[in-house]
Amino acid sequence: MKIEFSGIAVPSQGTIVVGVLEERVLTPSAQMLDGRTSGALSRAIATGRFKGKKNQQLALVAPPGLTLDRIIIVGLGKASEIDTLRLEGIGGSLIGALNKAGDKVAAIVVDAIDGAPLPVGRMAAAIAYGARLASYRFDKYHTKQKEEDKPTLTELTIMSADAGAARAAYQPLDKIADGVFFSRDLVSEPGNVKHPETIAADVRGLSAIGIDVEIMGEARMKELGMNALLGVGQGSVRESQIAIMRWNGAPDGFDQQPVCFVGKGVTFDTGGISIKPAAGMEEMKYDMAGAGTVIGLMKALAGRKAKCNVVGLVGLVENMPDGNAQRPGDVVTSMSGQTIEVINTDAEGRLVLSDVLWYAQSHFKPKFIVDLATLTGAIVVSLGTYQAGLFANNDELATRLIAAGKAVDEHVWRMPLGDKYDKDINSDIADMKNVGKGREAGSITAAAFLQRFVNDVPWAHLDIAGMAWMKNGDNPTVPKGASGYGVRLLDRLVHDHYEAK
Ligand code: BES
Ligand code: MN
Ligand code: ZN
Numbered sequence: 001m002k003i004e005f006s007g008i009a010v011p012s013q014g015t016i017v018v019g020v021l022e023e024r025v026l027t028p029s030a031q032m033l034d035g036r037t038s039g040a041l042s043r044a045i046a047t048g049r050f051k052g053k054k055n056q057q058l059a060l061v062a063p064p065g066l067t068l069d070r071i072i073i074v075g076l077g078k079a080s081e082i083d084t085l086r087l088e089g090i091g092g093s094l095i096g097a098l099n100k101a102g103d104k105v106a107a108i109v110v111d112a113i114d115g116a117p118l119p120v121g122r123m124a125a126a127i128a129y130g131a132r133l134a135s136y137r138f139d140k141y142h143t144k145q146k147e148e149d150k151p152t153l154t155e156l157t158i159m160s161a162d163a164g165a166a167r168a169a170y171q172p173l174d175k176i177a178d179g180v181f182f183s184r185d186l187v188s189e190p191g192n193v194k195h196p197e198t199i200a201a202d203v204r205g206l207s208a209i210g211i212d213v214e215i216m217g218e219a220r221m222k223e224l225g226m227n228a229l230l231g232v233g234q235g236s237v238r239e240s241q242i243a244i245m246r247w248n249g250a251p252d253g254f255d256q257q258p259v260c261f262v263g264k265g266v267t268f269d270t271g272g273i274s275i276k277p278a279a280g281m282e283e284m285k286y287d288m289a290g291a292g293t294v295i296g297l298m299k300a301l302a303g304r305k306a307k308c309n310v311v312g313l314v315g316l317v318e319n320m321p322d323g324n325a326q327r328p329g330d331v332v333t334s335m336s337g338q339t340i341e342v343i344n345t346d347a348e349g350r351l352v353l354s355d356v357l358w359y360a361q362s363h364f365k366p367k368f369i370v371d372l373a374t375l376t377g378a379i380v381v382s383l384g385t386y387q388a389g390l391f392a393n394n395d396e397l398a399t400r401l402i403a404a405g406k407a408v409d410e411h412v413w414r415m416p417l418g419d420k421y422d423k424d425i426n427s428d429i430a431d432m433k434n435v436g437k438g439r440e441a442g443s444i445t446a447a448a449f450l451q452r453f454v455n456d457v458p459w460a461h462l463d464i465a466g467m468a469w470m471k472n473g474d475n476p477t478v479p480k481g482a483s484g485y486g487v488r489l490l491d492r493l494v495h496d497h498y499e500a501k
Pocket of ligand 1: 349
């Protein structure tokens, strides 16, 4: 779908969308169109339930005199409440409606609104961004899709009185959407296609947009003593990889200390010898979503040329049962020197992250580390699919993440850490074990485990097990399937606090 910006004009073909405010107050372009159609819009509104509430829609056939096909009236709600999130949602819902109706070309008219908090260019850009995010499809493996199941919309024009400002405001958003899409693609792909080696190859491709890429294979990891990560990949025929991405966008004279993001990239999680039940196991192809988010985030930051230094690291491993696989009860020595008793080979994400986190803090001395991982089923029980679990050893970082989450509608909810949970992972025969007390506080003991590998670096952990994959798709800008959750959140965190202005 191509998105373009232009001035306001009644198009000669396709569908036109105009806005109406709460209490059936027509925007200037809705009034103009009402005039051109001898009052067709106001009559349609008067006869039905349409009140102009946010996201309400009413479609009518264009009356004689106009060559275009259809008119959609969309509710904007109260003028004072028209913020970016509302507009993104409206843009997203419109994409759904236009494709459902079979429209090929459409124009959305965006008027300046008295009492609205945003200038018209920003409003137009937000609608375009929501539309773009909603247009995502992963249908490359359908060879027999029926015409009527394919999206039809190929051209969307966002019309406003300030197309220049709209285009400028959209430019970085378009780059963030590229990152979200890259992340969704990686997570949607099955485990036979995207495994550690192929994802590492995809990351290498990011050097084309100015990211420095380094890939570590198993030989290098052995030298470094990363036996916790290596143990997880031991049963797989695929070689484990760590991909390191560096974006150096900080201008001269600005703080050069990098910020750091770490992702769990278990490209398929069978559970290993502690094998998972068959039902639903196919979902474990998305156990690399933390890595998918970090990779997409790096693409977004480099794409919009963020003015700061950022390091992204992803631990790419496949967790398989095998004659050579790690056993329950095995003890491994991590890169940090700390020993781990592997009670359950299905608690593998924390083992992978332990070595990547240790390497990240010791090698890059970052300002902070945020890790993302589909770490525990327990966080899905706690928070469902509406927000990620946030664990942090630093209140400022936690507060900033919560605010960024609200700003972009990717919410996080802070969960506790503490000595008592930490003691739950002490082992009888090693420094720690990789599970706590049965099912109790499963997400917290997992986070407590990670905390032992970050030293005193400000750190936050996002357990995204409930957020990485959307089974229904009731959020207009997040289609069913891989969500790309976290790209927008962390882009916003960087933008608001860690970039040169
Ligand atoms: N990848 C899973 C967690 C998961 C569950 C992600 C559901 C997405 C959806 C993780 O590796 C895992 O298996 N965790 C175990 C930990 C347990 C063995 C302590 C779990 O949550 O059951
Ligand atoms: Mn597991
Ligand atoms: Zn896992």
